[in-house]
Amino acid sequence: MIRIVVAEDEGLTREALVALIGLAEGLCVVASTGRGDEVLVLAEEHAADLVILDVEMPGMDGIQVVERLQALRAGFPTLMLTSHARPGSLQRALRAGARGFLTKEVSAERLWDVIRRVHGGDRYVDPGLAAAALAAGDNPLTAREAEVLRWAGEGNPLGVVADKLNVSEGTVRNHMSSAIRKLGAPNRIVAFHRATEAGWI
Template sequence: MTDEIRLLIADDQALVRGALAALLDLEPDLRVVAQVGRGDEVVDAARAGGADVCLLDIEMPGADGIEVAERLRDQLPGVHSLIVTTFGRPGYLRRAMAAGASGFVVKDTPAAQLADAVRRVHAGLRVVDPTLATESLTSGESPLTPREIDILRVARTGATVAAIAAEVHLSGGTVRNHLSSAIGKTGATTRAEAARIAEDRGWI
């Protein structure tokens, strides 16, 4: 078919990839041309397979789905990206759209709705899970600075201040100041709680 939409599915779970491919391949106008399990494989696979739309998970090795959406926008501007994720966090939605993703839906979206989302993204429209869209509007922008985000990403591993300082190339005192600010902004009482809250909201 000349008007078929060629799809790439990127998800680090083989069962999820297979299930999505099987469901979408049932649609007469959709064809899965590539499946990958790593984010850093997407651009090359999309180019090789002639993909029109890439369905991207957020949490993948190599590169996360938001980073991949940005790479696709910059390197293959004719290819649309649709985030399909378990992690329906408002902060992720904002970041994905800013990175150039055309859509954002959660994995429990019914198959017919997912196929429709693919068609709409391919047509140049934006598709966003309505519940997430509402939450995104009410939750507001991330209050964290880029440096605070970097530090919280390391802090969520349970690292000491000294280890965090070494990782982000700052002094221990500067790291403490950033952590204190991040704790205040998230309404947390500890750096571990601040990192968890920021992660839950999709800010890191």
């Protein structure tokens, strides 16, 4: 029996996933949550064999959860589900250690198959997402530029961003200018939206 934790912030989608997985032989959902920051505790508490995660959730996004799971237990099987087919999200998830990445339009049979494959040590990426990721190219932003853009894009003044990142305001300005230039944006708001749409932040 493969013991699964499901993390999906939309209640109806979460309940449907739990019910759907429950129909498959050899699969069992042992816990579910709508918050990313609850996954680590649930996975440990319920001795989960695999975690299914939405990319975007409150508390902690799915990619951050994957990073934390991998830090605690390298190679822990994680499967990402998304309704937003953003190539950058796929690339970030795979770099974080996710073993599978599917859209929420996946059929029940494919989902069951991918759960078993990922649990068995294989990797699986939705072919359409893989093609889009290859066509989109690599994320042009450095990790620090993405972090600065994310904080500033949430409406934080540059001084607050500098304090949060423990760097000078001038350093934040330099990272912001570089990110804006790389994204070909006229300002940080447009740069934030472009990077978000591409899944780079």
